Amino acid sequence: MALQIRIVVPSTTADEVVEIARSHPGVSEISRSKGASLVPEGDVVVLQAVRESVELLLEKLHKLHIDQQGSISVTAPELMISDRLDKAEEEVAGDGADAIIWDEVEKDTNSDSKLTWSYLAFLIIAVQLAGIGIVTNSTIAIVGAMVVGPEFGPLAGLALAVVDRRWKLARRAVLALLIGFPLAMVLTALATAGSVGLGLFTPADVLNNNQATEFIYHPGPYSFIVAVLAGAAGMLSLIGKKSAALVGVFISVTTVPAAGYVAVALVLGEHGRAAGSAVQLFLNVAGIVASAAAVLLIYRMVQRRRPAPTLYSAAHAAATARSVGSRNAFRR
Incomplete structure (x- = not known):
């Protein structure tokens, strides 16, 4: 990748x-356009690197305080065909799908943790859908509310803030x-x-024992386990850029x-059920934040223990060159 x-x-x-870049394993291409940048004045350097090596490369670049002088942007090409890149992937330890880039995680969680009008709108709509599902005994509406809810963004931001001690991000998420x-x-x-006043539903029907919604106000050990x-899974999906897995997390x-x-x-005067639902809410929030933070901590420990990738050996480089030459001859 x-x-x-x-x-x-x-x-x-x-x-x-x-x-x-020349001395960093995993960088397959380096190009430099002198004087190409007008504001700010300077050069534009473009690197191609395997994902597994980018986090360490960014750490080195950050020491130059580039953000104060210019900028660094990271993008993922849809398709790249290069023997040099293939060789770099073989030489660098790890897999791109498991590589974590902390700047990327911070950017994603920062944007999703902000108190914006769209965040409030989605959350209000989601809770309203949940309320409708509860009073109408509609499992579909409740599941829809789970999918619409945007709360995982601030929870993931809070987990990152705890691990990285980013208290500004923590305040924003909270x-x-x-x-x-x-x-x-x-x-x-x-x-x-308002619905009760208009006679849109009968409170007695909601208060009767209902198997479809009982799990909401009867928290148990599995409530916390599922949240964990x-x-x-949610944090792994953010790290691995697998957005489809987030839908399962929401549900x-x-x-x-x-x-x-x-x-x-x-509203219906059921304070016991309200308290049980509040406990359910707390268990879910605590479980999500704790497990998301644990995933980040595990990734950080694994990265620290992983030996630094080595430069390409001369023998392997010669073997690769021979392989490339034979493939090119075959194509001709």
Whole structure:
């Protein structure tokens, strides 16, 4: 898996960038356009590197304080055909699917942890859908609420903040949770009260023992276990850029349904069920954050223990050159 790294820096710093790239295993191509950048004035250096080596490369580049002089951008080409890249992938330890780039994780969690209008809108809609599913005994509506809910973003941000001690990110994530959930619950409670007044549903039907929604206000050991597994899967999907797995994470946890049940139960005077749903909400949040943070810690420990990749051996380089030559001759 290849990544393209584009670096804009002053010419003097560009010399250091090229020197670092030349000596870094996993870099298959280096190109430099002198004076190509007008604002800021300087050079543009473009590198091709295997994903497994990019985190260590970025650590080296960060020591040059490039962000204060220019910029670093990382993109993933859709397709790249290169024998040099194939050789780099063979020489660098690990697999691209397992490689974690901390700047990438921070960027993703930062953007998803912000208290924005779209975040509030999605959370309010999700909790409203959960409330409707509860009063109508609709499992489909409850599952839909789980999928729509955007709460995993702030929870993942909080996990990263705990591991990396990024307290600014922690405050942002906590603010999104502490404002988003109460606001959505208050609006759902108002909607529930309005529905009762209009006779849209019968409270007695909701309060009867209902197998479809009982799991929401009856938390148990498996509530926390499911949250732990979902949090780990969610963080792994963020690290590995497997967004499809996040849908399963959303459906697994009951944060949004629990918030919706708290609002409905309080309006209907069922304080016991409201308390049980609140406990369910807390268990889900705690389990997701704890397991997501554990995944990040494990990845960090594995990266520290992994030996640094070595430069290509002369023998392997000669063997690769012979192999490439024979393939080219066969193509001709």
